[in-house]
Amino acid sequence: xxxxxxxxxxxxxxxxxxxxxxxxxxxxxxxxxxxxxxxxxxxxxxxxxxxxxxxxxxxxxxxxxxxxx
Numbered sequence: 450x451x452x453x454x455x456x457x458x459x460x461x462x463x464x465x466x467x468x469x470x471x472x473x474x475x476x477x478x479x480x481x482x483x484x485x486x487x488x489x490x491x492x493x494x495x496x497x498x499x500x501x502x503x504x505x506x507x508x509x510x511x512x513x514x515x516x517x518x
Contacts, residue, residue: 451477451485451507453514456496460503463494464517473514475507485509492517 454474457463467473475485475492492505492514508516 450493451475451490452494452496453492456494458495460494460505460517463492463503463505463514467514467517474512475509475514484512486512 452475453463454476455466455471457466463473475490476483477485477490487510489506489508492507493501494503495501506518507514
C-alpha cells in the first residue's frame with residue numbers, strides 16, 4: 450500500500466486533482482522503501498491516523514501518478 454504526498458480525503462478529490470493537471474507524488478511507508486518509481490501500486494487514504502476510507506489502483510511513472518482506477 451502506498452500514499453499520495455498530498456492527503457486526499459476522497460478518491461474523487463484525487464481523480465479531480467489528476468484531471469486538473471496536478472503532479473501527484475506517491476510514497477510507501479515502512480520497510481519496503483519510501484519511493485514508488487514506476488509501475489502500478491495500490492493507494493489508500495486518507496493518511497494515518499484517520500481511518501482509511503478509499504483505495505485506488507494507480508499507474509506511476511517517474512514517481513508521479515499518471516492514472517487512477
